[in-house]
Amino acid sequence: MDRRDFLRTCGAIFAGGVVLAAGGMLTTKTKGEEGDVFWQIDPFACTQCGRCETDCVLPVSAVKCFHANKVCGYCDLCGGYYRPSVKDLNTAAENQMCPTGAIQRKFVEEPYFEYTIDESLCNGCGKCVKGCTSFGNGSLFLQVLQDLCQQCNECQIARVCPSNAIQRVSYKDAYKLKDHA
Amino acid sequence: MRKRILFSIAGMMSTLLAMAEARFPKPDFTSGYEYPDITHGVPMEQFWNILDIVLLVAMMSVVVWAAYKKRSRAVIFSTSILSVGYFGFFRSGCVCSVGSLQNVTLAMTDPDYHLPWYVLLIFLLPIVFALLFGRVFCSGVCPLGALQELINVRNFRLSRAVSSALSMIPWIYLAFTILYAATRSQFLVCRLDPFIGIFRLGGDWGMIIFGVILLIMSVFIGRPFCQYLCPYGALLSVFSSLSWKKLEITQKSCINCALCDKSCPVDAIHQPQSSKTKESRSAGVRRIVLMSALLPLFTAACGILLHQHSDTLSRAHKDVYLYELVMAQQNDPDMEECIEVETFNAMGGNIDELKAKADKVKDDYAFYATLAGCLIGFVIGFKLLKWSLKRSRKTYEIDSARCTMCGKCFNYCPQNLTKK
Numbered sequence: 246m247d248r249r250d251f252l253r254t255c256g257a258i259f260a261g262g263v264v265l266a267a268g269g270m271l272t273t274k275t276k277g278e279e280g281d282v283f284w285q286i287d288p289f290a291c292t293q294c295g296r297c298e299t300d301c302v303l304p305v306s307a308v309k310c311f312h313a314n315k316v317c318g319y320c321d322l323c324g325g326y327y328r329p330s331v332k333d334l335n336t337a338a339e340n341q342m343c344p345t346g347a348i349q350r351k352f353v354e355e356p357y358f359e360y361t362i363d364e365s366l367c368n369g370c371g372k373c374v375k376g377c378t379s380f381g382n383g384s385l386f387l388q389v390l391q392d393l394c395q396q397c398n399e400c401q402i403a404r405v406c407p408s409n410a411i412q413r414v415s416y417k418d419a420y421k422l423k424d425h426a
Numbered sequence: 427m428r429k430r431i432l433f434s435i436a437g438m439m440s441t442l443l444a445m446a447e448a449r450f451p452k453p454d455f456t457s458g459y460e461y462p463d464i465t466h467g468v469p470m471e472q473f474w475n476i477l478d479i480v481l482l483v484a485m486m487s488v489v490v491w492a493a494y495k496k497r498s499r500a501v502i503f504s505t506s507i508l509s510v511g512y513f514g515f516f517r518s519g520c521v522c523s524v525g526s527l528q529n530v531t532l533a534m535t536d537p538d539y540h541l542p543w544y545v546l547l548i549f550l551l552p553i554v555f556a557l558l559f560g561r562v563f564c565s566g567v568c569p570l571g572a573l574q575e576l577i578n579v580r581n582f583r584l585s586r587a588v589s590s591a592l593s594m595i596p597w598i599y600l601a602f603t604i605l606y607a608a609t610r611s612q613f614l615v616c617r618l619d620p621f622i623g624i625f626r627l628g629g630d631w632g633m634i635i636f637g638v639i640l641l642i643m644s645v646f647i648g649r650p651f652c653q654y655l656c657p658y659g660a661l662l663s664v665f666s667s668l669s670w671k672k673l674e675i676t677q678k679s680c681i682n683c684a685l686c687d688k689s690c691p692v693d694a695i696h697q698p699q700s701s702k703t704k705e706s707r708s709a710g711v712r713r714i715v716l717m718s719a720l721l722p723l724f725t726a727a728c729g730i731l732l733h734q735h736s737d738t739l740s741r742a743h744k745d746v747y748l749y750e751l752v753m754a755q756q757n758d759p760d761m762e763e764c765i766e767v768e769t770f771n772a773m774g775g776n777i778d779e780l781k782a783k784a785d786k787v788k789d790d791y792a793f794y795a796t797l798a799g800c801l802i803g804f805v806i807g808f809k810l811l812k813w814s815l816k817r818s819r820k821t822y823e824i825d826s827a828r829c830t831m832c833g834k835c836f837n838y839c840p841q842n843l844t845k846k
Contacts, residue, residue: 257668274533275543304628318450354457392467399613407769
């Protein structure tokens, strides 16, 4: 064995040792399925800044408006459905807060109205959430839709979220909802 | 008559936090209305992660077999297509081995961060294979490399000097990736991934344009991203150069026809060289000693350089950035309030707490920036040392650190065409 081969063998043994040591050390850091991470918004920390709409890597954000019906007051004059200066409470587009018309309003019984979100239309701008949170019960909230989310290694919205509301969660609480609390 | 429920008049700011209390009571329905049962889409299951790992190992094994036993480029090319299709377009290129580097760094420095098991395997398996057989991962398994491999037609060479200088970039990129990941600032590799926008058919336009430029370049230059950017490739090249098995261009004797050298897209074939001017042994030894003395000097110099700039670098961290914004706002109250400061104030932000956080981040930066600087300096010194060594070779040999095992040289070698 010449000198070059000897040095190379020493290097290989050292490199192998490093890989084994690093692998062993890092194995203690893994935590089975609980170690899996999914991105979720903490709805109570969210300030509806509007960046969820613009900063997601998807052309239309994976963040959608969710509706916690059990928190909703079923108001006729809904702060999330109507613009603040609305005159007539009808479904005309110019009265609606939602720029894409993703909120559907259905009469239930006097004086209650049910609101549902059409997720395929929602763009995650959070305008309705802001209205509902400011003037209503806060039953509308923004959340990451898991079947759309690309599970980026680092969420691009989380990077710019001013209130650090976007966090990694484990599979068992893959959704942070408002009506569970 | 419609009953109207009046808007509750409350200031916007105070309501941001006070969401828990319901302003309007829960309606008592008399018509037997039931709350709708809303279900949301579930995340991708563990199954896909397991399939990722199985395919990763299977494809690397196929490449090893194709390169060492079958000696066939066609098989390696097929795995490249599969990789671009599955890891690239279907799994949308996330988590990749290149990016897993950051998760691993974060797991080492942050006790609260739990590394998913498959991310650890995605990080370690290519390194283990590199230590055994060379850069099989780069060959036809990494979707980023495979994408460039598939569209490569010509290989125009950059001059050796330019190429050597550019080969420092992956190491600088690696050092900064580690710095930003260890300080929880950002995942640089994920942000600057040029091909992810192409795999996802959308995303940040700047990066997509950069990716398209790289792809156009890779038609004419073999794998520009792998050669001059990829930080994980830099790491793999170290393990690959120490690998247990080494790839050979031909199993027969080399006839020095130079065809393999012309075919190599990544300039990874050493030409035969004999030292024209015979150098005395003492001159050679003196040069090695000098270069070895320069090595710690470079390491220290770069370490100190980055240490001095650690405060500037630390602005990449959210807390430090916010602190500076808040301070700028305080010094100049006429300044227009940005969303970050507005949110900070609305949530009753405590400036002292923020300052303490920012100072801690700066301390972290002072340490990790020095470390990153030392890494860059060490690599510069080590490369100079390596380039100063002269070695005579009689035949064409593969440089296992650079070789990405595309298998092109197999088909170009006339010795491989003749029957045994």
